Structures are given as C-alpha cells and as structure tokens.
Amino acid sequence: MDSRPHNKLHIYFLPMMAQGHLLPMVDMARLFARRGVKATLILTPVNATLVSKTINRDRELGLEITIRLISFPSAEVGLPEGIENGSSITSPEMNQKMLKVTELLQQPFENLLEEDSPDCLVAAVFFPWASEVATKRGIPRLIFHGTGAYALSVYRKLCQHKPYKNVESDSEVFVVPGLPNKITMTRRQLPDHIRDGTESHLTKLIEKVMEAEVTSYGVVINSFHELEPAYSEHYSKAIGRKVWHVGPVSLCNRDNEDKTHRGSTTSINEHECLTWLDSKEPNSVLYVCFGSLSYFSNVQLLEIAMGLENSGQEFIWVVRKEKKTKEEEDKEKWLPEGFEKRLEGKGFIIRGWAPQVLILDHEAVGGFMTHCGWNSMLEGVTAGVPLVAWPLFAEQFYNEKLVTDVLRVGVGVGAQEWCRWPEESKVYVKREDIEKAVVQLMLLEIAMGLENSGQEFKWVVRKEKKKEEENREEWLPGRLVTDILRVGIGIGAQEWCRWPEEGKIYVK
Ligand code: UDP
Secondary structure (H helix, E strand, O other): OOOOOOOOOEEEEEOOOOHHHHHHHHHHHHHHHHOOOEEEEEEOHHHHHHHHHHHHHHHHOOOOEEEEEOOOOHHHHOOOOOOOOHHHOOOHHHHHHHHHHHHHOHHHHHHHHHHHOOOEEEEEOOOOOHHHHHHHHOOOEEEEOOOOHHHHHHHHHHHHHOHHHHOOOOOOOEEEOOOOOOEEEOHHHOOHHHHHOOOOHHHHHHHHHHHHHHHOOEEEEOOOHHHOHHHHHHHHHHHOOEEEEOOOHHHHOOOHHHHHOOOOOOOOOHHHHHHHHHOOOOOOEEEEEOOOOOOOOHHHHHHHHHHHHHHOOEEEEEEOOOOOOHHHHHHHOOOOOOHHHHOOOOEEEEEOOOOHHHHHOOOOEEEEEEOOOHHHHHHHHHOOOOEEEOOOOOOHHHHHHHHHHHOOOEEEOOOOOOOOOOOOOOOOOOHHHHHHHHHHHHHHHHHHHHHHHOOOOOOOOOOOOOHHHOOOOOOOHHHHHHHHOOOOOOOOOOOOOOOOOOOOOOOO
16 A cells, blocks of 8 residues: 555656756646646756746646755856856856756755655756666656757767768768668767867766666657657667657647746747737748757847848747847847848847747748757647758757758758857858748748649749759749658659640650
8 A cells, every 4th residue: 555645656857957958847747747647846946937837827727746946056166146047158167067066956856855755756867866866765767868869869879980080071971870861960060079079077977978878767758759760769779778759748838828938938928929920921930049048149140130131031030139228239230230120020039038839839930940959849840830950059960960851841051060159250151041041941831832722823932033043943842742841752853844845755
C-alpha cells in the first residue's frame, strides 16, 4: 500500500534558465499534470514570474501543478540582481557565470528533493549532477535536452568522426558520416568549441552531459516521431536508452490567453496584433523572429529592414530591443530613415517579447523567418508555416539542414557563419539575400494557395522578370511540390515554355 497522502505520481521538473528550455519544460509539466500527475517546477524567482500566470491559470482549472522556488546565487557568481535568464545575458563573461550557477544549484535542489520526495525527476541536460542526485534518492532521472533527436544525432557523429578535420579550409564542404541522410556542413557553421577543439568550462560540461545521457533512465524530447523517425531510432541506439517523443509540447497552449502569456508579458497589446493580422489575407504575412537569445548589430538590423522592405512582403518583425525614448531610438540608427512611416500598415515591428505561438497560429501568417532554434522551428512546423532558415549559433546550423535538406519545409537565407556574439560592423547576411529568400518563400506560398483554391485567377506579382530567371521561375509551384513539400516527383521537365514548338519533344 502507498503510505503517501495521495497516490498520484509526483514528478519534479528542473529546467535550464533560458526561454528555449524553460517554456517547453513548463508546457511539458502542464501536459503531465493534465494526465493526472502531480507536477512541481523548480524555478528561481525571476524565472517563476515569467510563467506564474500560466501556472496559476492551470491551478484554477484544477490541475495539480506548483512552483517551488530556489534562490539564484547572484552574489556568489557575480551577476547583477535580477539577471536569472539567458535572455538577459549580453556577453561571454556573463554566460560563463550563468553556467557556474548550474553547479551551485545542486545543494539547494537536494534539500528540496529531501523535503518533497518526488517519484521521478525530469532535469535539463545542463544539470549533469541530477542523475547522481536522483540515484541517491532511488528515483529515475529523465533528461530534457531542449532540442530534437536529429540535432543530437548530428552532434554525436561530429564528435565521433570529426569530419571537419579532413577539410582544407573553413568553407570546404564535408559530409557528417553515419547519419540516415546526407548532411553536409562547413567548418564555419560549427560551434566554436568544436571548431577550435580547445578545452573550456563548456567543453568539460558537455563531456559530463554526454556521460549523464548514458547513465540516465531515458530522454524526453520535445518533438514527434513522424518529424524525425530515422533519428529518434538512431539517437536512442547511440545512447542505449529509451527516448520518448512527447511533443510538440507548445500545443498544450490551446486558447489565446495561454498563447499570449506564454513566457513573458508581451511587449504589444495582443488585440492590436490580432486586429492587424485579421485585416490581412490568409498566408500573406511573414513573421520574423530570432528567439530569445539572439543579438544583432545595428548594421545587420539595417540590412534586415532593407531586405524586408525590398521584398515587398507584409511582415511582423520582432526585434529584441525594448522600447526607448524617441531620442534614444533616433540615435540607434538600426532602422532606415522613415522606415516605419513608409511601411505603415504593411510592416509591424514588435520591440521586445512577442506572443509567438499566437502569431504563428493566425491564418494570415504564411511564412516564418527563424534562427532555427528548436522550439521556433517546431512551432513553425506545427502551425504549418514554411520557414526561411537563418541559423545563428548553438545547434541551429544542424537544424537548418533539417528544414532545407531533410524535411524540405523551407529555404535557407544563406547564413554561413556560426557566431554567438557578432561583430558590430560586420554584415553576416546581405539585404539582397534576405529579399531573395523572402520573395521565394512567400510567392511559393501564394502560388500554392491559388492552385489549391481551384479558382481561376489573375495574379499580379511585384517581381521584375530578369532575363536569366525567365526559364527558371523558381517560385512557381513545381519546385514547391517536388523540393519543398516533397509530395510529388518531377518528371524531368527542363524548359519553361508557354507555346511549345510543334516538332519538339520536351519530356520523353
Ligand atoms: N519566444 C516568444 N516570443 C519571442 C521570442 C521567443 O514566445 O519574442 C518563444 C518561442 O515561441 C520559443 C522560445 O521562446 O518557444 C525560444 O526558443 P527557441 O528554441 O526557438 O530559441 P532560443 O531562444 O532558445 O534561441
């Protein structure tokens, strides 16, 4: 007989302190609670405030889900009070301090475990000590990575075979061996710690993480089997542990209120945003957002602005800059002169935090320019929106290949260089490339919509026909069918031709 006051399974959830880990783990805890589990989230005070509205709402609905606070050791690591989340980190030094925090949380966490005696622990991968702690208490520890089985498989193969050592230059292409698909990369697209091969606090932590993977009870992944079937098997075999695909967890945010409050207070009035989207045609708006950690210099932001304007597409663009006074904004110079006035009604800028899931789910959104953070990618795919892939750092360059080469649900913007802290005066992706990728993606979306409607139509395209493009109308549906959605095969037609020659065979 169970001697506990109730016999509900009690699971502890310990997320990493960054939105890309916190939000999916909160969603996961909520999903478990809906299935009758007692869920407890262990959070530091600032992180708790980001999600407390959501949790309180679930509690009001009768779910057994709670937050237990653990203090953030700001003074011990030398971080300013209130900086407890990756989104507030602005330098490599601060990042190091944040990693140090993950070690310091062990003792206070053990104290909580002792008080509550949960039955199971789901802990983020960056707490490698969690497996040992769980073993001590005789409970299973599940790992939560924050990314998919595909990226984890690519990472393991890179570490195992080091194919980047066999190329002559940083831009020479190599194949990552031993994977279900042919994944090609260059050395420039790899994280610093892999490329340099130097030992650091981070590399030591990653070693511990990989050890903890094989000693854990198993791994829970925010993904679904059908998205990466070959990789869920591949990864599970590689670590010799069971892997559960429990996603996409963001789907637990069912109503607009849930979607609006996910992760923070949004920096806009959601009604204003929805009214704006309601006034647009289906699939006509491009949503541009690069997650919670990205940083762009003013010159790069200016390129994005120009690329978006030149594309002629309607857009919502999320810029990780809080609203400042008029004078401060004028000084920043990250927007071209008169940009907002010129694009009034056509472009909507959100400074700060956007209700991403709410926006992606709106029928007016027809494309998503993303940094390929795992959550964003998954949220885009879940909403059925094709992607413009602009990877920046972390595992995002692996994810880009999943988007463009494996799933073929988007196009790449042409990013070539892995970079966590970009140089102030360097342009990494030019306005022309941004424009080209956006036009390609959004026109494909419209073309497909028109075709599917079965209606006769007259389509006015704001796109000059350039001589060399005439025979290769890349944005027309043929490429969408064969290359992007992969719902058909090409018969091998090579020549654009409205009025075929009488004696010529075009396809044999
Ligand atoms: N997000 C959001 N609003 C924003 C920026 C991000 O809701 O303005 C959410 C997004 O929906 C996703 C998470 O924050 O769930 C970011 O995770 P991701 O893995 O995409 O990127 P990261 O921030 O870890 O680089």
